[in-house]
Amino acid sequence: xxxxxxxxxxxxxxxxxxxxxxxxxxxxxxxxxxxxxxxxxxxxxxxxxxxxxxxxxxxxxxxxxxxxxxxxxxxxxxxxxxxxxxxxxxxxxxxxxxxxxxxxxxxxxxxxxxxxxxxxxxxxxxxxxxxxxxxxxxxxxxxxxxxxxxxxxxxxxxxxxxxxxxxxxxxxxxxxxxxxxxxxxxxxxxxxxxxxxxxxxxxxxxxxxxxxxxxxxxxxxxxxxxxxxxxxxxxxxxxxxxxxxxxxxxxxxxxxxxxxxxxxxxxxxxxxxxxxxxxxxxxxxxxxxxxxxxxxxxxxxxxxxxxxxxxxxxxxxxxxxxxxxxxxxxxxxxxxxxxxxxxxxxxxxxxxxxxxxxxxxxxxxxxxxxxxxxxxxxxxxxxxxxxxxxxxxxxxxxxxxxxxxxxxxxxxxxxxxxxxxx
RNA sequence: GGAGGGGUGGCCGAGCGGUUGAUGGCAGUUGUCUUGAAAACAACCAGGUGAUGAGCCUCGUGGGUUCGAAUCCCACCCCCUCCGCCA
Numbered sequence: 001x002x003x004x005x006x007x008x009x010x011x012x013x014x015x016x017x018x019x020x021x022x023x024x025x026x027x028x029x030x031x032x033x034x035x036x037x038x039x040x041x042x043x044x045x046x047x048x049x050x051x052x053x054x055x056x057x058x059x060x061x062x063x064x065x066x067x068x069x070x071x072x073x074x075x076x077x078x079x080x081x082x083x084x085x086x087x088x089x090x091x092x093x094x095x096x097x098x099x100x101x102x103x104x105x106x107x108x109x110x111x112x113x114x115x116x117x118x119x120x121x122x123x124x125x126x127x128x129x130x131x132x133x134x135x136x137x138x139x140x141x142x143x144x145x146x147x148x149x150x151x152x153x154x155x156x157x158x159x160x161x162x163x164x165x166x167x168x169x170x171x172x173x174x175x176x177x178x179x180x181x182x183x184x185x186x187x188x189x190x191x192x193x194x195x196x197x198x199x200x201x202x203x204x205x206x207x208x209x210x211x212x213x214x215x216x217x218x219x220x221x222x223x224x225x226x227x228x229x230x231x232x233x234x235x236x237x238x239x240x241x242x243x244x245x246x247x248x249x250x251x252x253x254x255x256x257x258x259x260x261x262x263x264x265x266x267x268x269x270x271x272x273x274x275x276x277x278x279x280x281x282x283x284x285x286x287x288x289x290x291x292x293x294x295x296x297x298x299x300x301x302x303x304x305x306x307x308x309x310x311x312x313x314x315x316x317x318x319x320x321x322x323x324x325x326x327x328x329x330x331x332x333x334x335x336x337x338x339x340x341x342x343x344x345x346x347x348x349x350x351x352x353x354x355x356x357x358x359x360x361x362x363x364x365x366x367x368x369x370x371x372x373x374x375x376x377x378x379x380x381x382x383x384x385x386x387x388x389x390x391x392x393x394x395x396x397x398x399x400x401x402x403x404x405x406x407x408x409x410x411x412x413x414x415x416x417x418x419x420x421x422x
Numbered sequence: 423g424g425a426g427g428g429g430u431g432g433c434c435g436a437g438c439g440g441u442u443g444a445u446g447g448c449a450g451u452u453g454u455c456u457u458g459a460a461a462a463c464a465a466c467c468a469g470g471u472g473a474u475g476a477g478c479c480u481c482g483u484g485g486g487u488u489c490g491a492a493u494c495c496c497a498c499c500c501c502c503u504c505c506g507c508c509a
Binding site (some may be wrong): 042045046047049050052053055056057059060061068071072073074075076078079223242370373374 | 476477490
């Protein structure tokens with residue numbers, strides 16, 4: 001959610017920034033109109049309430065019964081008018097709130113203009129796609145031949161976009177998760193284990209609702225929602241709390257499964273494990289003081305890049321253009337690992353600064369100085385990393401001519417002595 | 423699932439229709455005293471809106487009763503205890 005004061009004071013600039021990101025600007029006018037309406041109503045109803053408060057106090061002190069009775073009768077209609085106007089205010093406020101929730105975040109000044117992913121800019125690359133010396137095979141062929149992924153039985157259990165990992169395939173995934181968490185702890189993050197199911201308000205707080213309802217799994221009877229990313233529980237961890245400045249930055253990392261309906265991507269990426277309804281991810285998350293959030297974004301990006309570097313897989317980093325930057329984000333870097341089997345760069349991490357966009361929704365604040373007014377924190381999130389796609393990159397980059405897969409050095413300590421899957 | 427108890431400011435905890443947005447304690451900030459610290463004493467110390475003012479709003483949430491609600495009524499949410507069932 002944007003700052004209503006910013007919209008009030010610089011509506012044209014806000015619209016201009018939204019337009020840069022291809023966002024809808026009509027909501028801004030809706031918000032402004034409702035805001036004006038609300039302020040007029042408030043002025044009137046507050047004057048009435050002030051009168052009621054004053055007179056009520058007078059009544060409590062009156063000795064003369066007749067005079068008192070007369071005053072009470074005179075005040076009767078005031079209460080009704082206040083109640084009616086309060087309902088009107090609540091209605092306007094609710095409509096304003098809903099309009100606010102529809103407005104995406106504004107792109108940061110140095111984000112390049114662009115309409116879609118073709119406008120993204122590669123800002124770093126380490127390693128070159130290498131020649132394996134034999135024709136690279138896609139991971140689904142390798143994994144099936146090695147018996148580490150069972151696609152057919154996954155489909156039998158849960159339908160398309162599900163698979164079963166087994167043997168060293170399952171172990172490799174577990175090793176990867178554990179290594180990622182250990183690495184992030186070393187990088188200064190506190191490991192947390194959260195619920196994978198949350199209440200609806202968490203989805204609003206993290207910005208999944210109202211816009212992305214179609215992509216979420218839920219239990220309507222219980223009011224539960226399955227998390228599409230650890231970002232959701234992590235954002236809400238300090239909801240409605242005021243942190244001390246000395247606590248910041250709060251750096252968290254968490255492993256969670258992620259559940260996504262992928263209705264919008266029907267027919268895309270159906271082969272292999274690139275896009276499932278359930279996938280694992282290790283996420284990094286930061287609560288920081290506003291003035292530091294852009295340097296923290298660079299730190300976050302470095303931490304994510306370190307995972308790729310240590311795995312020994314070629315990767316590149318893209319700065320997303322305005323049109324490809326997500327709804328909640330002001331600035332996003334995507335990290336891509338090279339996958340020789342499919343001859344493509346695979347997005348395995350997205351590192352974003354969302355400034356106060358989520359903090360405002362989830363009401364996460366901090367106190368800049370002892371005794372000072374609380375302010376919203378800035379939050380950042382970055383995958384470190386998405387597990388299945390990293391698995392793809394490992395399988396395809398470390399495949400050998402005989403179809404076996406070498407285990408990356410950093411993961412070997414987590415593989416009980418296994419150096420190769422054959 | 424059954425029975426009962428409870429949700430008040432950073433924490434604990436009083437108040438149960440009228441100068442109570444809220445007694446008191448702890449924690450915190452500042453000052454006095456002290457070479458310094460501790461102790462003692464004094465002042466300040468919830469959030470939102472708004473201009474760091476006035477006013478208005480907030481005692482789990484939403485309705486209702488009333489001139490007036492933290493206090494009474496209704497619904498919902500959450501927490502705790504005991505019993506049952508289960509990992």
